[in-house]
Amino acid sequence: MNGWLLARILRAPGDAAALDAAGWTALIAIARAEQMIGTLAWRLEGTPMPPAVARILADARASAEHGRTLALWEAEAARRALASLGIPVVLLKGTAFVAAGLMAGQGRSIGDLDILVPRASLQAVERALLTNGWEWVKPDAYDDAYYRRWMHELPPLVHRERDRMIDVHHTILPLTARITPDAAGLLAEAVPLRAGEKGGLAMLSRTDVIVHAAAHLFADGELAGGLRNLWDVHCLVEEFGVVGLIERAEHHGLGDAVGRALRLAAALYGDGATLSPGDRLCLHRVTARDGWGRATRPVTRLGFYIRSHWLRMPPAMLARHLWIKWRKQGAA
Amino acid sequence: MRHVFSVRVGPVGFRVGSHWRTPIRQLATLYADYPRPENGVPDFTVRLFAHRPWRRVIRPAVMIGGDFMIPDAAPLPLAQGLLAAEMAMNLQMALGQRRYLLLHASAVERDGRVLLMTGESGSGKSTLAALLSRAGWRLMGDEFALIDPATGLAHAFPRLVSLKNEAIAAVEAAAPGARFGPLLEGTPKGAIRHLVPDAAAVATMDMPGRPALLLFPRFGFAPDIRAVAPGEVLMRLTQASTNYVAMGERGFTALTGLVRSVPARAIDYPDTDRALAQVAALWDAL
Numbered sequence: 001m002n003g004w005l006l007a008r009i010l011r012a013p014g015d016a017a018a019l020d021a022a023g024w025t026a027l028i029a030i031a032r033a034e035q036m037i038g039t040l041a042w043r044l045e046g047t048p049m050p051p052a053v054a055r056i057l058a059d060a061r062a063s064a065e066h067g068r069t070l071a072l073w074e075a076e077a078a079r080r081a082l083a084s085l086g087i088p089v090v091l092l093k094g095t096a097f098v099a100a101g102l103m104a105g106q107g108r109s110i111g112d113l114d115i116l117v118p119r120a121s122l123q124a125v126e127r128a129l130l131t132n133g134w135e136w137v138k139p140d141a142y143d144d145a146y147y148r149r150w151m152h153e154l155p156p157l158v159h160r161e162r163d164r165m166i167d168v169h170h171t172i173l174p175l176t177a178r179i180t181p182d183a184a185g186l187l188a189e190a191v192p193l194r195a196g197e198k199g200g201l202a203m204l205s206r207t208d209v210i211v212h213a214a215a216h217l218f219a220d221g222e223l224a225g226g227l228r229n230l231w232d233v234h235c236l237v238e239e240f241g242v243v244g245l246i247e248r249a250e251h252h253g254l255g256d257a258v259g260r261a262l263r264l265a266a267a268l269y270g271d272g273a274t275l276s277p278g279d280r281l282c283l284h285r286v287t288a289r290d291g292w293g294r295a296t297r298p299v300t301r302l303g304f305y306i307r308s309h310w311l312r313m314p315p316a317m318l319a320r321h322l323w324i325k326w327r328k329q330g331a332a
Numbered sequence: 333m334r335h336v337f338s339v340r341v342g343p344v345g346f347r348v349g350s351h352w353r354t355p356i357r358q359l360a361t362l363y364a365d366y367p368r369p370e371n372g373v374p375d376f377t378v379r380l381f382a383h384r385p386w387r388r389v390i391r392p393a394v395m396i397g398g399d400f401m402i403p404d405a406a407p408l409p410l411a412q413g414l415l416a417a418e419m420a421m422n423l424q425m426a427l428g429q430r431r432y433l434l435l436h437a438s439a440v441e442r443d444g445r446v447l448l449m450t451g452e453s454g455s456g457k458s459t460l461a462a463l464l465s466r467a468g469w470r471l472m473g474d475e476f477a478l479i480d481p482a483t484g485l486a487h488a489f490p491r492l493v494s495l496k497n498e499a500i501a502a503v504e505a506a507a508p509g510a511r512f513g514p515l516l517e518g519t520p521k522g523a524i525r526h527l528v529p530d531a532a533a534v535a536t537m538d539m540p541g542r543p544a545l546l547l548f549p550r551f552g553f554a555p556d557i558r559a560v561a562p563g564e565v566l567m568r569l570t571q572a573s574t575n576y577v578a579m580g581e582r583g584f585t586a587l588t589g590l591v592r593s594v595p596a597r598a599i600d601y602p603d604t605d606r607a608l609a610q611v612a613a614l615w616d617a618l
Contacts, residue, residue, distance in 0.1 A: 021372030025347060029377045032399045050371035052345065059430040066580040292333055292349055292379055293399060 001026045002296070003227055003287030006034060007268040010231065013047050024053050026291030033293035034227045035109045038064030042107030064107040071095045071110040074164050078113060079201050081132035085124050089201055090116040090190045092169065092212065096203040097232070099193050104235035108228075112156070112165040116204075118187055119170035126154060126168070134159050134166060142324060150176045150313070172212050176313040181215065181252035206240035207248040214261035215254050218282075222301075222308035226286030227268070233261045234269040333379060338368050342478065342489040342537050344429070345369025346421050350380040351388050355413030362414075362492055362513050362526060365534050376400075376424035380416055383407055396420040400427035412516050415524060418492060425476055425489075426574035432478035432487060433579055433586040436572045439472035439486055440464045445544035446486045447615065448477050448594075450572045453521070456551040459499040460607055462527055466507050467608065471533040472541065481579070481586035484593065485540035490533045492526035500525045502604060544618060546596040549607060553600035557610060560596040 005027055009016050019027065031037040041057035041064065049057070075095050082089050090096075092114035097105030117125050134157040136144075147155040152175060154168040171183035189205040204212055210233060217229045242262070249258035264282055266273040275283070285304050288297035295301065309318055333349030335356040340346075346369070350356050369375070379397040382388040393407035394416040400423060408416045425434060437450035438461035447469070449457040458474040465471035472488035479486055492513065495503050500523060504512070513526035548560060548568065560568075569587055570576050576583045597614055601607035 024371075024373045025377070028373070029399065032377075050373060052369065052371040052373040052375075055431065056373070056375055062582070063430050063578070066578070069580065293377060294379070294397075 001030075001291030003030060003034065003289045004268075005291075006030045006036065006040065006227060006289075007287070010036075010040065010043050011269045013044050016044055017048055021050070022291075024050065028053070028056060029291060029293035030289050033289055033295075035225065036228050036231065038067070038107030038109055039228070039231060040107070061107065064109065067110055068098045068105070070164070071098055071113070074113045074159075074162070074166075075099060075201060077132075077159070077162070078115060078129075078166060081128050081134075082117075082125060083199060085121060085128060086199065087118055087121045087125070088187050088190060090187060091193070091201055091203050092116055092172075093216075093232075096193075096209070097235075099201065100203055102235065103239055104232045106235075108232075112167050114167045114169060116169045116172070116183075116186060116190075119183065122154065122168070122170055126157075129157055129166065129168070133161055137165065146321070150174060172215050174312050176317065177311060179215075179253040181211070181254060185251070186212075205248075206236075207245050208252075210236050210240065210245055210261070211249050211252055211254050211258055214249070214257040215252075218257040218260055222304045223282060223285045226264075226282070230261065230265045230268055230286065234265040237262065237265065237270075333381070337363075338372075338374055339363045340367045340369045340374075341421075341491050342473070342487055343431075344376070344425065344478075344489065345374035346376050346378060346424070347374040348378045348380065348417055348421070350413070350417070351382050352380065352392065352394070352410060352413060354410065355380055355394070355417050358414045358513065359417055362511070362528050365531060376421070376428060378417065378420040378424060380413060380420065396423065398424050400424050402427075406520075408519070412519055414513060414526065415516055415519055418494065418526070421491070422475060429478075429575055430579060432480055433583050434573055434575050435477040435479060435569060436475070436574065437477040438474040439477040439488070439541075440469035441472050441486075441488075441539075441541040442469050442615070444541050445618075446472065446477075446541040447545045447547065447611070448486065448543055449547045449549055450477075450569070451549050453496075454551065455549050456499070456601070456604070456607065457549060458493055458495060459502060459604060460549060460611070462493050462495065462499075462503045463506055463604055463608060464611065465530060465533060466510075470536060471529050472537075479543070479586050479590060480540070481582040483540075484543070484586070484589050486543050487540045488533070488537040490529040490537050492528060495525050495527055497522045503527060543590060543594045545614060546590075546594050547611070547614070548596070548598040550598065550600045551607075552602065554602060555606050555610065556598075556600040557614065558598045560598050562591050562596075565596045566591045 031040040037060040041060035075091055091099055094108050094110035095113055137156045137158050144155050152169055152171045152173055156165050156167055158165050172181050173179055186208050189208055190202040193201050193203055213233045249255045263273040263279050285300050290296050335350045335353050337356045337359045338347045377399050380394050383395045387393050392410035394410055394413050395407045396405050396416055398420055437448045438457040440447050440461050449460055451457050461471055461474045471490055473490050474493040475491055476489050477486050478489050511528040516524045599610045
């Protein structure tokens with residue numbers, strides 16, 4: 001029993017009819033661990049299932065619906081806080097998917113609010129958020145300086161009343177990564193969420209939104225949450241197609257990442273793909289979950305964790321970063 | 333996981349997996365008369381596991397995990413494995429339950445009407461529920477009352493009753509024929525002993541009831557009974573609910589409905605005999 005069970009049922013909901021009690025139990029545990037229970041519930045709506053499962057999935061749908069309301073309200077709060085600045089505010093990831101009513105947003109769990117703004121406006125955005133009830137999460141001088149100098153986002157801010165986090169991005173990869181996407185291009189091509197509205201919220205173009213999902217997975221992350229992110233990719237490709245996608249990805253220097261994301265999404269949720277050994281290793285990592293919802297394959301996981309840091313920063317800098325982090329851990 | 337036990341308590345099914353045999357055997361003994369999860373599919377998965385592989389055998393320490401987890405949960409010694417399992421099941425409810433509004437309350441029923449008792453740890457709500465269940469009331473639960481937002485009914489969740497410190501001897505004396513779990517000394521909450529709900533409580537656990545009286549008991553004070561204004565009741569219950577915020581509008585509807593329809597009283601009591609008399613008087617006056 002592993003992550004493939006969840007992928008198979010999301011790809012072919014009709015297969016769920018053949019599950020026995022142990023199969024359903026494992027499926028639910030895996031989906032919860034991957035934060036995809038809402039997605040599963042949406043996907044299986046209307047298919048036959050035991051009453052106990054129907055109740056669990058109905059609860060998950062209600063939770064996802066409540067989460068959607070909260071996410072949209074948080075986006076609206078950010079819009080109001082930033083409206084006077086007259087800058088484009090682009091929603092990213094889950095909040096963008098639900099705001100645009102996309103398939104990728106159906107049942108999706110949404111944590112933080114992620115937005116993209118012009119780098120030149122970062123200071124103004126920060127001030128506006130701080131005067132509107134957001135405050136710093138990490139009062140640590142090194143982390144703060146690290147974020148500001150090297151990351152693609154401000155240190156996370158949390159709203160003091162609603163307890164919700166906002167990540168303010170100015171591009172989609174850390175500045176230390178070897179790849180530098182065209183951040184200005186992302187903003188220039190962004191589309192308003194309400195047609196014709198000026199000064200409202202926007203989301204990335206139909207190609208950039210897929211590029212971002214892929215960048216997040218392969219050029220930055222350690223493939224944590226891979227099943228969910230690849231489901232996003234699968235849904236986005238279903239709705240937006242791939243016309244012009246590879247060209248746009250190459251423009252950002254992310255052709256390889258997008259190519260791999262498309263192959264893995266097709267292998268998990270679509271009609272399959274011709275996989276390289278590297279692709280297979282990635283699939284081995286993203287499906288590393290057992291029927292109790294536990295993370296498995298620790299060696300593979302560690303390998304990808306190291307890789308993610310390797311990609312994120314040059315070796316000397318990585319050594320210094322880990323040294324400082326290690327010393328601080330000892331002091332705590 | 334190597335050792336597994338599944339059980340249904342009220343409307344909620346659990347699957348408990350463990351690296352060790354002992355906690356599973358204890359659960360199987362104490363929950364022997366309970367049914368299995370409906371359709372064989374539990375609502376929640378609980379895991380009892382060793383933090384490091386060698387901690388399975390060397391000074392074994394039980395970590396708590398499952399569908400829903402808190403990051404900084406401290407492990408318990410294996411001798412308290414039963415407590416770890418109970419805490420882990422509570423945690424799934426507290427963090428993951430979305431079908432019912434959860435009130436951190438004990439509940440007993442008579443003639444289809446439910447008495448809810450809520451208060452901080454040490455208020456005596458578990459003890460009073462255990463004693464009332466020996467005096468003609470049906471025990472619905474000592475930890476969580478489950479309010480259905482659609483109907484306003486309280487559903488039973490008769491888990492093992494967790495008795496702490498002085499309450500252990502008090503209930504042992506009042507219920508000589510009852511079944512108890514092992515005495516667990518030196519837990520984070522002192523001495524704990526679990527009382528197995530009586531057979532009637534288990535046999536009727538699928539019967540919900542209509543909330544009729546809400547009490548805020550307080551142990552260790554001179555006897556007193558006070559009315560509590562609706563606004564204060566609402567505030568106290570939002571704090572007594574672990575999923576009120578997460579339930580969104582349904583939680584608000586369920587809670588305000590409860591506050592509007594059910595009279596509330598705060599009772600102070602110096603000993604349990606006095607509390608039982610107060611409860612009887614308030615119930616008869618309804």
